[in-house]
Each structure stands twice: as C-alpha cells, then as structure tokens.
Amino acid sequence: MAQSGHSPFRRHFSELDLSARMHTEPLRRTAWLIAIGTLVSACFASEVFYSWAFNLPLWTGPVRDTILPVAEGWHDAMTTLGLTEVQAALRDLLQAFRDW
Amino acid sequence: MLFPTLDFGVFFLVVFAVSWALYRQLDLRKAFLVGASYFFYGYWDWRFCFLLLGSSLINYLAGRILDHPRTSPGLRRWVLRGAIVANLGSLGFFKYYEFFIASLNDLMWDLGLERELPFLEVILPVGISFFTFQGISYVVDVYRRDIAASRSLLDVMLYISFFPQLVAGPIVRAQTLLPQIEARPDPNRILATYGVMLVVLGLFKKMIVANYLATEMVDMAFFDPALYGPVDLTLAIWGYAIQIYCDFSAYSDIAIGVAALLGYRFQKNFNQPYRAESIRELWRRWHISLSTWLRDYLYIPLGGDRGPPWRVRLNMFLTMLLGGIWHGAAWTFVFWGALHGAALVLERWLGLVGKDGTRPVWRRAVAVALTFNFTCLAYIFFRAETFEGAVLYLVSFANLDAPVEFATPFLIALVFIPFAAQFLPEDTLERCEARIRHWPLAVRGALAGFAVAAIDAFGPEGIAPFIYFQF
Numbered sequence: 001m002a003q004s005g006h007s008p009f010r011r012h013f014s015e016l017d018l019s020a021r022m023h024t025e026p027l028r029r030t031a032w033l034i035a036i037g038t039l040v041s042a043c044f045a046s047e048v049f050y051s052w053a054f055n056l057p058l059w060t061g062p063v064r065d066t067i068l069p070v071a072e073g074w075h076d077a078m079t080t081l082g083l084t085e086v087q088a089a090l091r092d093l094l095q096a097f098r099d100w
Numbered sequence: 101m102l103f104p105t106l107d108f109g110v111f112f113l114v115v116f117a118v119s120w121a122l123y124r125q126l127d128l129r130k131a132f133l134v135g136a137s138y139f140f141y142g143y144w145d146w147r148f149c150f151l152l153l154g155s156s157l158i159n160y161l162a163g164r165i166l167d168h169p170r171t172s173p174g175l176r177r178w179v180l181r182g183a184i185v186a187n188l189g190s191l192g193f194f195k196y197y198e199f200f201i202a203s204l205n206d207l208m209w210d211l212g213l214e215r216e217l218p219f220l221e222v223i224l225p226v227g228i229s230f231f232t233f234q235g236i237s238y239v240v241d242v243y244r245r246d247i248a249a250s251r252s253l254l255d256v257m258l259y260i261s262f263f264p265q266l267v268a269g270p271i272v273r274a275q276t277l278l279p280q281i282e283a284r285p286d287p288n289r290i291l292a293t294y295g296v297m298l299v300v301l302g303l304f305k306k307m308i309v310a311n312y313l314a315t316e317m318v319d320m321a322f323f324d325p326a327l328y329g330p331v332d333l334t335l336a337i338w339g340y341a342i343q344i345y346c347d348f349s350a351y352s353d354i355a356i357g358v359a360a361l362l363g364y365r366f367q368k369n370f371n372q373p374y375r376a377e378s379i380r381e382l383w384r385r386w387h388i389s390l391s392t393w394l395r396d397y398l399y400i401p402l403g404g405d406r407g408p409p410w411r412v413r414l415n416m417f418l419t420m421l422l423g424g425i426w427h428g429a430a431w432t433f434v435f436w437g438a439l440h441g442a443a444l445v446l447e448r449w450l451g452l453v454g455k456d457g458t459r460p461v462w463r464r465a466v467a468v469a470l471t472f473n474f475t476c477l478a479y480i481f482f483r484a485e486t487f488e489g490a491v492l493y494l495v496s497f498a499n500l501d502a503p504v505e506f507a508t509p510f511l512i513a514l515v516f517i518p519f520a521a522q523f524l525p526e527d528t529l530e531r532c533e534a535r536i537r538h539w540p541l542a543v544r545g546a547l548a549g550f551a552v553a554a555i556d557a558f559g560p561e562g563i564a565p566f567i568y569f570q571f
Contacts (some may be wrong), residue, residue: 004352022530023294023533023537024288024291025290027120027287028289029292030290030361031116031117031120032545033292033293033541033548035546036545036546036549037385037552038113039294039549040548040549040550041544041549043549043553044549044550045553086557087553090557094557095510100509100510
C-alpha cells in the first residue's frame with residue numbers, strides 16, 4: 001500500500017502520465033490509420049465479417065438484408081484472391097506448435 | 101458488449117466517426133457519448149441503465165450541494181455520508197446480498213437456529229464496483245475541495261458511464277477525466293499510434309495468452325486438482341497469475357487505447373507487476389487505479405501512516421481485507437485480502453519496505469521470486485470456487501505419482517514469455533511507439549490490421565468474458 005500524504009494521487013500519476021511523451025496525430029491521419037487497419041483486417045479476416053453479418057439478429061431486418069450480401073460478396077472476393085488462406089496458414093502454424 | 105468482438109469493432113467505428121464529427125458542438129458530442137455508453141452498457145441488460153442513471157443523479161446532486169457556498173459544514177457531512185451510503189448501498193445489495201444471507205443462514209444453522217432467511221436471486225450488474233467507486237471518489241473529492249462540483253449533469257453522466265472504462269476500469273478519477281470532458285477535444289492531438297498499439301496489444305494478451313492459458317490449463321487444474329501433481333499444479337497457478345494479468349491488463353490497455361482515439365487520456369493501470377520485489381511494490385504496479393483509490397479513500401481516512409505502529413499495521417490490514425471483499429462476495433476473496441494484508445504488515449514489521457531496487461541483484465531476484473510465489477499462493481484462494489476447493493488444490497501438491505500433462509512447449513511459452521516481458525525496460529511500449537510513429541501511415545495501419553487478423557486466427561473459438569467483469 002502506498003504511503004499517505006495530501007493529494008499523492010497527482011504526484012504518483014504524473015510519473016505514469018502517458019500523454020506528455022507521446023506523439024500525437026491530427027484527426028485526418030488518425031481516421032486514415034483506423035480506416036486502413038480496418039480494411040486490411042477485413043481483407044484477411046473476411047470470414048469473421050461474413051459470419052458476424054450472418055448471425056445478426058433477425059430484428060435488424062433491413063440492415064441485415066443489406067449487409068449480408070455485401071459481406072458474402074466480400075468474403076468470396078477475398079477467397080478468390082487467396083487472402084483467406086493466410087489465416088488458415090496461421091492457424092496451422094499455431095496448431096503445429098500446440099501439438100509439438 | 102465485449103471488446104474483442106466485431107460488435108464492439110463496429111460500435112467503436114461509429115462512435116469514433118460521429119463523436120469527432122461533433123467535436124465543435126461540445127454538448128452534442130457529450131450527449132452522443134453518454135447515449136453510446138448507455139447503449140454499450142445496456143447491451144448486457146438495458147434495465148441496469150437505470151442504475152447508472154440513478155448513480156449519476158445522486159452523485160451530481162450531492163456534488164452540487166457539497167459545493168454550494170451556503171451549505172453548512174454539518175449539512176456537508178450529512179450529504180457526504182448520504183451519498184456514500186447510497187453508492188455503497190446499491191453495491192452492497194447487488195453484490196453482497198446473497199453472500200450475506202447465505203453466510204447468515206449458515207451461521208444460524210451452526211447455532212441450531214434452523215430458520216431460512218429470505219433469499220433473492222440478485223443479478224450482479226456488470227461493472228457496478230467500478231462505477232460506484234468512481235462516484236464515491238467524485239463526491240469525496242468535492243467534499244475535500246480537491247475539485248469543484250460539475251455544474252453539468254451531462255458531464256457527470258459521461259464521467260460515470262464513459263464506456264471504455266465503465267465495466268472493468270481503470271477507475272478514473274474525476275480530477276483526471278472531468279476537466280477533459282469539460283474541454284473541447286483537440287482534433288490535432290490524438291494519441292493515434294499509441295492508442296492503436298494498446299488496442300492490438302490488449303487483443304493479443306486477452307485472445308491468445310489469457311484465453312489459451314484458461315482453456316488448456318488453469319480451468320482444468322482448478323476443476324479437479326486431485327487429478328494433477330505438483331509440477332502441473334505449479335505450472336497452472338503460475339499460468340493463472342499470467343492469465344489474470346493478461347486478461348485484466350488487456351482490458352485496461354484496450355480501454356486506454358480506445359479513450360485515446362476518442363481524445364481522452366487515462367493513466368496506466370498496470371506497470372509490470374510481477375517484477376515487484378515486495379507486496380507493497382506489487383500493489384504499486386498492479387491495478388494502480390484501485391490501489392491508489394483504496395489508499396486515498398480508505399487507508400488515509402482510517403488514519404494512514406499516522407499513529408502508533410500497531411495502528412498503522414491495522415490500517416494496512418483492514419484496507420487489504422476490504423480490498424479483498426471488493427473483488428467478490430465470497431470467503432475466498434476475504435482470505436485472499438487477509439493474506440495480502442498480513443504480508444504487507446509482515447514486510448513493514450521486518451523492515452523490508454523501502455529497499456526495493458537497492459539490493460544486490462541476487463537478493464533482488466530472490467525477492468522477486470518470493471513475491472511472485474506468494475502472490476501465486478494467494479491466487480489459489482482467489483481463483484478457487486470455494487474454500488474447500490483451494491485447500492484441495494494445496495493438498496494435491498502431494499500427488500507425487502500423478503503424470504505431468506501441462507509441461508508442453510506451447511503452455512510453457514505462454515507462461516514464461518509474458519513473465520519474462522515483465523523485466524523489459526518500463527518504457528518499452530513508449531520506445532516502440534517512438535520508432536513506429538516514423539513509419540508511413542499506410543504501413544502502420546496495414547500492420548495493425550494484419551495483427552488483428554492474425555490474433556483472430558490464432559485465438560481459440562469463442563471469447564471468454566474478462567475475469568474482472570464479475571467484480
């Protein structure tokens with residue numbers, strides 16, 4: 001347990017403050033960073049996107065009806081490009097390590 | 101809504117886009133974030149949103165009365181007590197009612213008074229311990245005049261319900277978050293790379309390390325410890341130490357990362373706890389927001405370091421005992437808290453505190469090993485479903501004939517690599533960020549996206565809830 005003292009919280013946390021030394025980015029670049037990350041993960045993990053859309057609750061009705069064909073088409077396209085094989089290869093790699 | 105799910109991913113993308121689109125209209129942005137936070141919370145059970153609302157209203161009103169210049173000191177004291185009772189009352193009812201009634205029934209049975217007390221099946225609202233503690237810290241800080249009461253109900257609602265830390269911390273203080281809520285977020289100063297790195301790191305720790313350790317070793321060992329021998333049980337409890345660290349710190353990492361991407365900054369909640377050379381140091385590195393909360397709102401009001409040595413030791417012990425009870429309504433948690441309290445008292449009594457980091461290397465290594473293994477011993481009571489289960493786990497160390505099952509390269513790597521990472525320089529993540537931030541934006545984004553896809557591929561089917569949800 002830490003020692004007592006008036007407002008020790010600020011002193012303690014100032015040592016751990018993340019923001020002072022960190023590099024910041026403007027919103028536009030942050031949005032691009034997230035968009036690129038999302039797109040790349042959607043390429044390699046398209047199956048997750050498809051299965052998520054497929055399992056959307058029925059009450060989402062029109063939303064589900066719109067998203068599901070998009071997700072299916074996207075997954076088919078990624079499969080054709082061979083990108084979904086990467087996840088399968090990674091799974092095999094891990095399985096080999098687990099079985100070692 | 102769990103962090104490592106696509107539900108949350110989609111939710112976050114919408115919140116990120118809309119909240120930044122509204123950054124010029126501050127009140128609208130706050131209202132949107134409150135709505136999003138209530139949606140996030142209501143995803144489990146919408147009825148508990150009323151609890152969140154009630155907590156916000158009580159703490160807001162208490163803060164306004166406490167801060168009013170015409171409020172007399174006597175009334176201030178009563179309002180503070182009322183607010184604390186209201187906060188702890190809801191926590192006590194939802195979290196401890198069943199435990200209290202069951203314990204009382206047992207006691208009456210033992211005394212020969214065989215009367216069943218009314219038993220209600222109370223569902224524990226997710227994260228109630230966290231937002232209750234945030235509410236208490238707000239009113240106490242206003243009472244102590246460390247901060248001014250917020251004039252805006254919306255600000256207090258957002259402070260209590262802000263979704264990244266709502267259900268499993270960190271316990272963010274009002275003096276950290278409220279000024280950020282009141283100010284317009286700066287769209288030119290977003291901790292983008294660091295935020296994304298923390299999210300990816302959190303996903304890795306939770307989905308791979310914590311999940312595999314739980315499903316392939318720890319759960320099995322605790323389900324029936326009598327089947328295993330000393331090697332497996334030792335590996336399993338070390339594995340649990342790594343699992344709970346990776347599970348809980350992953351939640352904090354993702355919470356801090358998500359908040360950073362929305363323009364809010366939280367402090368670290370974990371700082372390589374298993375490199376601690378004493379239990380005191382461990383608590384300065386583990387769940388920092390809880391240990392500092394307990395220090396400022398429990399230990400110091402109890403008297404802190406003031407008074408004769410016996411009183412200081414008693415204060416320490418009581419603080420850790422209550423910290424144990426905070427974790428859960430079971431005697432195993434009480435015992436776990438008592439073990440840590442006793443260890444803190446013993447360290448102080450033997451004069452072992454205050455020497456961290458100044459001993460020769462071999463003595464430091466011994467101190468780290470002792471601290472880690474004591475922590476693991478206490479974890480047996482923390483993890484076991486019942487007290488008898490914990491005792492059975494300990495007794496099973498005598499099963500010398502049991503075959504060794506868990507000592508596979510995969511499980512050993514899952515235990516020892518994260519443990520070794522505790523001894524990396526404390527600013528390793530910051531150093532990585534300093535290197536990575538110079539890489540082209542597209543490379544950073546692609547790397548993060550690929551890392552998420554790889555974590556999804558490596559992770560086991562299904563996502564176990566975070567351990568600290570139950571607290």
